[in-house]
Amino acid sequence: MNSVVSELSPGLLDSSYAMTINGKSAVSQLTLPVYNPAKREAFAEVPVATRAQLDEAISAGRAAFPAWSNSPVEVRQAAVTALADRLEERAEEFMALLTREQGKPRAGAEWEVGGSIHWLREIAKQRLPEEVIEDTKLRRVVTRYTPLGVVGAITPWNFPILLAIWKIAPALMAGNTIVVKPSPFTPLTTLRLGELAQGILPDGVLNVVSGDDDLGRWMTSHPGLDKISFTGSTETGRHVMRSAADNIKRITLELGGNDPAIVLPDVDPETVAPQLFWAAFQNNAQFCQATKRLFIHEDVYDSVRDALVAYARTVKVGDGAEEDTQIGPIQNLQQYEKVKEFFEDSRVQGHTFALGGQIDENASGWIVPVTLVDNPPESSKLVVEEPFGPILPLLKWKDEADVIARANDTIWGLGATVWSKDLEAAQRIGSQIEAGTVWINEVHQYSPDQAFGGHKQSGIGCENSLHGLMEYTNWQTITLNKVPNAV
Secondary structure, three states, rough: OOOOOOOOOOOOOOOOOOOOEOOOOOOOOOOEEEEEEOOEEEEEEEEEOOOOHHHHHHHHHHHHHHHHOOHHHHHHHHHHHHHHHHHHHHHHHHHHHHHHHHHHOOOHHHHHHHHHHHHHHHHHOOOOEEEEHHHHHHOOEEEEEEOOOOOEEEEEOOOOOHHHHHHHHHHHHOEEEEEEEEEOOOOHHHHHHHHHHHOEEEHHHHEOOOOOOHHHHHHOOOOOOOOEEEEHHHHHHHHHHHHHHHHOOOEEEEEOOOEEEOOOOOHHHHHHHHHHHHHHHHHHOOOOEEEEEEEEEEOOOHHHHHHHHHHOOOOEOOOOOOOOOOOOOOHHHHHHHHHHHHHHHHHHOOEEEEOOOOOOOOOOOOOOOEEEEEEOOOOHHHHOOOOOOOOEEEEOOHHHHHHHHHHHOOOOEEEEEEEEEHHHHHHHHHHOOOOOEEEEOOOOOOOOOOOOOOOOOOOOEEEHHHHHHOOEEEEEEEEOOOOOOOO
């Protein structure tokens, strides 16, 4: 079967979806269904790329690389900015599609699509100028940043288009070409992004291929890819790292987290409760940097817990397509079953539920109620592991050194928050937390110019900022002897 189709799908919500390979739309004989998590119903099918199609996409990236990497940075900036403009023109359609495939409500879709547009535009402005180490009458030494080649990007299902842009924009601005594999659970917005890019980017610069787990394994071991940028679970990240080692691929891994929030005794419970709630439950807690362990000082534990419960009762969980929904469903059945294990373990262990605790398995979608667990043991599955769903342990603390040690007692180190009117105390505590990002009296504030990465098993490398842009380059030092006596 010829892999190329002649025309794009007529609308973003149409049930026909295609990959983008070498600037053209491509299909496959094998397809995968895509489910609306609010309905548990399949509403679209996407191609499953063959090994030959992956080879074709990588070859297209390799062929496009010389011209793209040698083009003036202003040319690359104009192309990436034009993609942002095209996405902005179609923002409403992308938001509707994102809600349908991912489940997030309108506000979450606006945050993600708007963020994608902003990231494209701002990353397009970033530059890595040459660094002049020495420049005398005798010698000139310069360190410059050169593109890697063809990058492979593997993206997750929780923020499918935004986290794809976090990889696409810096890879392209650094002069690389890229092959993007979206999650099989949420491939649609990324496939449509590939279609939007046709005619804006030169053929082969951005390729988008969809498929199952086999496609991911083919990519991480493929000798034609020079780097893998992966966002997903720590367990999968270990496999990516092993596979990429065969040909010493460059890697960026943004993995899981078990983020602590530490609440000091001087907070106002009514004021801080909504902020703590969304720190934990934004995107239905399907968020690598969601608060997953909430440490509350014993002096205000009861009042903060009660304020959280009261606020949570005002938040509607349901179908993200309904106007008043604030938290959508769990995105896929596999994750829904995993989250259920945490609920069941807490019930078996006799934990006290301050709120929630019961899942209605007859609900139309993969709906899980917001659940607060009242001071479970530190050794609990819920405290030690990452549920990636709306169930949160509330934990008491009294001694500062002790709570810092408890917060750091995890294999992860992605993010953390500290909440207090005492800024000196909050900064003292925050500076001792082993995490890549520590927010004080705020949470989930990101910027294209702000470095993002994890400590420990939360990842390797950096995304965003000039540090993130450097991740898509090699360093090259050129030394020039201005008095070549030996020549």
